[in-house]
Amino acid sequence: MATLNEAIASLDRLPALPSTSVRLVAMLAGGAANVSLRDVEQIVRQDESIAASVLKLANSAAYGVPGRSFSIGDAVRRLGTRTLAKIALETQVSGQLASAGVSYGLRRGALSESALGGAIAAETLARRNHVNPELAFVAALLRDIGKLAIDALAGPDALEAIAAQADARPFLAYEREAFGADHAELGALLCERWGMPFEIVRAVRGHHEPPSDPADPVTDVVHAADSVARWAGLGLGCDGLLYPFHADARERLGTTRDELEALVADVHSALAPAATGLPNLRNAA
Amino acid sequence: MSRFQLPGSPSPLPSVVAKDEPPRSLGLDRNQRDRIVVGVADLAVSKDSNKSIVTYALGSCIGVTVYDPVSKVGGMLHFMLPESTVSPEKAAANPAMFGDLGIPMLFQKVIEAGARRERLVVCAAGGAEVLADDGHFRIGHRNRTILRKIFWKQNLLLAADDTGGQHSRTMSLKLTDGSIQIRAQGKDSSLWPR
Numbered sequence: 001m002a003t004l005n006e007a008i009a010s011l012d013r014l015p016a017l018p019s020t021s022v023r024l025v026a027m028l029a030g031g032a033a034n035v036s037l038r039d040v041e042q043i044v045r046q047d048e049s050i051a052a053s054v055l056k057l058a059n060s061a062a063y064g065v066p067g068r069s070f071s072i073g074d075a076v077r078r079l080g081t082r083t084l085a086k087i088a089l090e091t092q093v094s095g096q097l098a099s100a101g102v103s104y105g106l107r108r109g110a111l112s113e114s115a116l117g118g119a120i121a122a123e124t125l126a127r128r129n130h131v132n133p134e135l136a137f138v139a140a141l142l143r144d145i146g147k148l149a150i151d152a153l154a155g156p157d158a159l160e161a162i163a164a165q166a167d168a169r170p171f172l173a174y175e176r177e178a179f180g181a182d183h184a185e186l187g188a189l190l191c192e193r194w195g196m197p198f199e200i201v202r203a204v205r206g207h208h209e210p211p212s213d214p215a216d217p218v219t220d221v222v223h224a225a226d227s228v229a230r231w232a233g234l235g236l237g238c239d240g241l242l243y244p245f246h247a248d249a250r251e252r253l254g255t256t257r258d259e260l261e262a263l264v265a266d267v268h269s270a271l272a273p274a275a276t277g278l279p280n281l282r283n284a285a
Numbered sequence: 286m287s288r289f290q291l292p293g294s295p296s297p298l299p300s301v302v303a304k305d306e307p308p309r310s311l312g313l314d315r316n317q318r319d320r321i322v323v324g325v326a327d328l329a330v331s332k333d334s335n336k337s338i339v340t341y342a343l344g345s346c347i348g349v350t351v352y353d354p355v356s357k358v359g360g361m362l363h364f365m366l367p368e369s370t371v372s373p374e375k376a377a378a379n380p381a382m383f384g385d386l387g388i389p390m391l392f393q394k395v396i397e398a399g400a401r402r403e404r405l406v407v408c409a410a411g412g413a414e415v416l417a418d419d420g421h422f423r424i425g426h427r428n429r430t431i432l433r434k435i436f437w438k439q440n441l442l443l444a445a446d447d448t449g450g451q452h453s454r455t456m457s458l459k460l461t462d463g464s465i466q467i468r469a470q471g472k473d474s475s476l477w478p479r
Contacts, residue, residue, distance in 0.1 A: 105471075107341070110342075157471070160470075160471040161471065163452070163470050163471065164470045164471045164472065166451075166452075166470075168416060168417075168451060169416075170416060170417075227415055227422075230344060230345070230415065231344070231345050231365070231366075231415075231422075231424050232325065232365065233325035233342055233343070233344055233346050233363075233365060236342040236344045236453040237453065238452075238453070238470065238471065240344060240413060240450075240451050240452035240453040241344050241345065241413050241414060241415045241416060241425075241451045241452070241453070242416050242451045242452075243415065243416055244415065244416045244417040245415050245417075245421075245422060247419040247421065250421060257421065257422055258371050260422065261366050261371040261372070261424070262371045262372045262375075264365060264366060264424075265365070265366060265371065265372040265375040265382055266372070266375070268325060268326055268365060268375075268382065269375055269378070269379070
């Protein structure tokens with residue numbers, strides 16, 4: 001049984017997100033107008049793994065011309081600023097999350113997949129609800145980053161033992177009992193430390209318990225996107241489906257069952273290897 | 286009985302001698318060789334009795350297994366959503382995503398591989414529900430309903446099932462003997478034989 005202070009102290013032991021990621025988040029969250037192609041290109045050139053992802057995507061069937069391959073400079077111009085910033089951030093966050101979630105019993109890569117699946121869902125839902133799609137994408141991508149902190153706090157099999165005893169209560173309640181804080185709160189604290197914009201921190205904090213008074217549309221979108229990812233079978237560890245989908249958030253979004261089911265299908269297809277060209281996705285178990 | 290599009294009478298399979306494996310613990314060994322992994326919205330059929338078919342992380346999705354104990358042909362489907370009408374385009378690209386198309390397809394494929402419909406042992410697991418969903422989405426429930434509806438129409442019986450709740454399940458079918466194991470909430474159990 002850990003206290004909140006111990007939980008917060010554990011955040012110090014986690015590797016920081018690269019400073020380029022923080023800059024990318026700030027660019028995307030601030031609206032597309034703030035993103036300069038030159039800035040993003042610089043970030044891409046600094047990081048080999050990002051450069052590889054960008055080249056792969058630019059040369060993939062979705063963007064490329066058969067028989068032609070592009071240099072980094074071509075690729076950057078071809079994909080456009082926003083796509084590029086998203087790929088760069090996704091690559092860095094998925095690097096961070098690749099081995100995360102072990103305490104939840106997740107295999108390597110599962111949390112990165114779930115982060116991206118949720119981000120794709122959030123982007124679509126945001127467009128339908130007149131919410132900044134980049135902001136929703138980034139917030140959903142980072143929503144489970146607090147699971148890194150839970151990994152650091154939980155001993156081997158600790159969460160599995162909790163899950164084995166769990167009745168139908170939200171899993172966050174069990175996390176709070178065991179560690180003094182849940183993964184949403186710890187994720188928000190991490191994002192704060194990394195200098196993420198307030199809108200991101202708020203959505204990460206509320207992604208399982210979206211506030212009603214006042215409601216925040218970005219948080220509502222990320223909340224719904226989290227369930228969509230779960231229905232697509234992403235990121236399911238020993239915590240399973242022990243997360244509510246709040247009816248009031250659903251009503252504020254005005255989303256129908258058919259829409260969300262179609263989105264589940266879209267998210268699954270978007271993560272298929274041929275569609276993304278991105279690394280770290282759909283690794284074999 | 287057979288309202289599925291059944292292929293012509295299946296040719297008898299060459300008899301495959303099952304390896305005399307040492308007894309294994311019920312734990313699903315992730316390093317186990319001869320294992321076919323079925324992904325989400327995926328389907329696999331095999332007549333190699335040395336193999337196991339496994340699927341991980343069944344949440345609201347449902348895993349369906351079919352097994353013919355005589356020919357030792359078996360298959361597994363991991364479907365995600367009940368009805369293909371929500372996304373005809375995705376359904377055309379991948380019918381295994383949806384129960385209404387995936388289940389008949391699973392039967393068709395095992396029969397093509399040499400299983401006999403009347404001998405099939407059919408089991409299912411998954412169909413869990415998001416917590417405190419106020420009855421609006423209930424995808425797990427709707428997945429369970431489509432399964433029952435199809436089986437009822439086709440006059441098929443589920444030999445065993447482990448569905449509902451809020452937890453994620455791993456399901457594995459051993460083609461040597463048709464035994465099915467479920468891992469959920471850190472525990473292993475045998476779904477078939479009971």
